[in-house]
Amino acid sequence: MxxxxxxxxxxxxxxxxxxxxxxxxxxxxxxxxxxxxxERQGTRNAPSIANMAxxxxxxxxxxxxxxxxxxxxxxxxxxxxDETLEAVLRKLNRHGSYPGLFKKAFPELDxxxxxxxxxxxxxxxxxxxxxxxxxxxxxxGKGSLTExxxxxxxxxxxxxxxxxxxALFTNQDYANNGLDTVFPDLGRARITESDADLGKFxxxxxxxxxxxxxxxxxxxxxxxxxxLDHYAAxxxxxxxxxxxxxxxxxxxxxxxxxxxxxxxxxxxKTLTDYAFLLDPRF
Amino acid sequence: MKNKLFFLLAFLxxxxxxxxxxxxxxxxxxxxxxxxxxxxxxxxxxQLSMATAGSTTYTYTNGMSxxxxxxLLRYFISxxxxxxxxxxxxxxxVSVSAAGSKGYYLIDESKSASxxxxxNDVPAGEYNKLTFTVGVDSTGVVDGAAGGMLDPATNKMFWxxxxxxxxxxxxxxxxxxxxxxxxSESLAAGAANGIVxxxxxxxxxxxxxxxxxxxRLSFTFDTNVKVDKDRNPEVHMVFDMLKLFKGTKTIDFxxxxxxxxxxxxxxxxxxxxxxxAFDHAFKGITNEKKLDHLRGVFFCFSCLxxxxxxxxxxxx
Numbered sequence: 001m002x003x004x005x006x007x008x009x010x011x012x013x014x015x016x017x018x019x020x021x022x023x024x025x026x027x028x029x030x031x032x033x034x035x036x037x038x039e040r041q042g043t044r045n046a047p048s049i050a051n052m053a054x055x056x057x058x059x060x061x062x063x064x065x066x067x068x069x070x071x072x073x074x075x076x077x078x079x080x081x082d083e084t085l086e087a088v089l090r091k092l093n094r095h096g097s098y099p100g101l102f103k104k105a106f107p108e109l110d111x112x113x114x115x116x117x118x119x120x121x122x123x124x125x126x127x128x129x130x131x132x133x134x135x136x137x138x139x140x141g142k143g144s145l146t147e148x149x150x151x152x153x154x155x156x157x158x159x160x161x162x163x164x165x166x167a168l169f170t171n172q173d174y175a176n177n178g179l180d181t182v183f184p185d186l187g188r189a190r191i192t193e194s195d196a197d198l199g200k201f202x203x204x205x206x207x208x209x210x211x212x213x214x215x216x217x218x219x220x221x222x223x224x225x226x227x228l229d230h231y232a233a234x235x236x237x238x239x240x241x242x243x244x245x246x247x248x249x250x251x252x253x254x255x256x257x258x259x260x261x262x263x264x265x266x267x268x269k270t271l272t273d274y275a276f277l278l279d280p281r282f
Numbered sequence: 283m284k285n286k287l288f289f290l291l292a293f294l295x296x297x298x299x300x301x302x303x304x305x306x307x308x309x310x311x312x313x314x315x316x317x318x319x320x321x322x323x324x325x326x327x328x329q330l331s332m333a334t335a336g337s338t339t340y341t342y343t344n345g346m347s348x349x350x351x352x353x354l355l356r357y358f359i360s361x362x363x364x365x366x367x368x369x370x371x372x373x374x375x376v377s378v379s380a381a382g383s384k385g386y387y388l389i390d391e392s393k394s395a396s397x398x399x400x401x402n403d404v405p406a407g408e409y410n411k412l413t414f415t416v417g418v419d420s421t422g423v424v425d426g427a428a429g430g431m432l433d434p435a436t437n438k439m440f441w442x443x444x445x446x447x448x449x450x451x452x453x454x455x456x457x458x459x460x461x462x463x464x465x466s467e468s469l470a471a472g473a474a475n476g477i478v479x480x481x482x483x484x485x486x487x488x489x490x491x492x493x494x495x496x497x498r499l500s501f502t503f504d505t506n507v508k509v510d511k512d513r514n515p516e517v518h519m520v521f522d523m524l525k526l527f528k529g530t531k532t533i534d535f536x537x538x539x540x541x542x543x544x545x546x547x548x549x550x551x552x553x554x555x556x557x558x559a560f561d562h563a564f565k566g567i568t569n570e571k572k573l574d575h576l577r578g579v580f581f582c583f584s585c586l587x588x589x590x591x592x593x594x595x596x597x598x
Contacts, residue, residue: 063444068426072434072442085435108381114435115380118427191444193545194491 009081025208032219045219152267178235307510345528350456370407382430406510417449417496483544493544495551
């Protein structure tokens with residue numbers, strides 16, 4: 001309810017779900033850079049917020065170290081909801097339904113305060129677990145993949161799974177994947193204030209990736225084909241470029257034939273979790 | 283009238299002095315710590331004078347002869363410990379919860395009540411050393427949202443984009459500052475003469491680039507203060523605002539005057555330890571503070587002149 005309520009924004013025009021829409025696995029279906037109040041344009045692409053319960057750090061630069069601390073970034077950012085926590089709490093406390101609902105969830109509470117607001121939003125986000133894709137069914141022995149999808153999976157394990165590792169398809173680290181040679185967005189270096197982290201961004205999970213276009217921290221690639229073309233032939237060199245993309249023989253990126261790209265995309269589509277997307281609770 | 287009052291007060295004072303030995307209680311007591319924000323110029327201590335946004339009255343001068351004023355001063359004190367000469371030890375409870383976090387104190391120049399930290403259930407005994415952290419360490423951050431003093435909606439001391447609490451928030455104005463400031467609480471965005479120092483950084487992880495700007499400080503008193511259920515001593519600490527800008531590093535208001543991230547705040551952070559000092563302690567005979575107040579209003583017993591004498595002359 002809170003997640004879908006534009007009350008959280010200054011002029012009641014932007015809800016969390018504007019840019020984290022359920023139908024596209026809680027990302028922004030329309031904009032490379034999402035729009036906030038007064039159509040103000042943000043600086044990064046809205047990432048999927050599925051499986052946040054399992055993440056160590058949040059945001060493209062990992063500056064947020066606890067799920068509770070994620071929502072105030074959107075609420076108080078002038079380019080997003082442009083509101084203050086104080087004002088949100090005022091609106092909630094004089095609202096017709098919220099005080100009663102909060103009391104029901106947190107019996108010890110008299111007035112809605114920041115921690116309770118953030119607990120409520122975290123509880124909701126922690127429920128957004130995506131783990132029943134075709135790939136998961138295959139892993140559990142309850143479903144099968146096509147020949148092409150299986151070949152894609154093998155390729156993925158060989159060429160992608162160093163960074164996009166494990167059940168979440170991310171090692172939760174930060175990497176420069178060769179998008180640029182100069183970095184107007186410092187990425188991870190904004191947080192660590194170290195040149196060694198320039199242009200590094202969080203390795204995103206790939207669950208539901210077929211639905212989360214556009215891709216990259218700035219939404220520059222419209223399709224998965226564009227993304228694979230980048231890894232195959234578009235990687236640019238810079239001092240912080242990921243070792244995995246630096247190649248062995250002076251060649252950058254991950255060599256991929258068109259057939260391999262097709263197979264990889266077929267596999268990536270098996271990560272779409274329809275049970276999650278259609279879950280009536282969200 | 284004045285004479286009558288003198289005798290009354292003298293009687294009270296001797297009365298308490300003579301009772302002291304008889305009331306050696308072993309039950310825990312309370313100790314107050316007063317954080318007094320001041321400016322010390324040529325050895326003379328004055329109460330901090332605050333300015334409003336837009337004011338062009340610049341009361342203070344930094345180490346580079348640049349004038350400035352103060353529109354906001356607020357800092358976190360946490361994880362307080364007291365130790366004594368005979369092994370006495372008290373550790374103020376630190377806990378984090380939505381209903382109200384404990385052990386975190388926000389000293390705000392605009393709220394006089396915030397400048398008194400009351401520590402309860404201090405074991406009876408003598409204490410001569412105070413230790414505390416300026417800022418909020420990982421304990422206060424890693425468990426997520428918290429209430430009480432740690433509520434970001436009310437303390438206005440939280441960095442959203444790089445989770446963590448600001449340790450010391452200073453805002454003011456200086457005529458030499460010549461480019462716009464951002465993210466100020468007390469000044470308009472873009473204010474050309476603003477000086478904004480939001481100093482923090484809690485990730486104390488060796489081998490990483492994260493900057494740790496909180497400071498753990500210890501102060502030894504010039505006397506032992508006795509605590510028990512009958513004695514309520516007060517330790518008076520001073521925080522010399524001027525020392526934020528001179529000390530190990532001299533701060534120049536013409537550059538780097540819009541500080542909002544850990545690395546930019548290192549120089550000011552390194553000046554924090556010298557800004558705090560132990561000033562004096564009221565040893566804590568019951569009602570002594572009331573007598574001290576009267577002494578301040580009327581006269582000093584020992585100096586026998588009107589008004590506060592500045593010496594700690596009351597018998598203890």
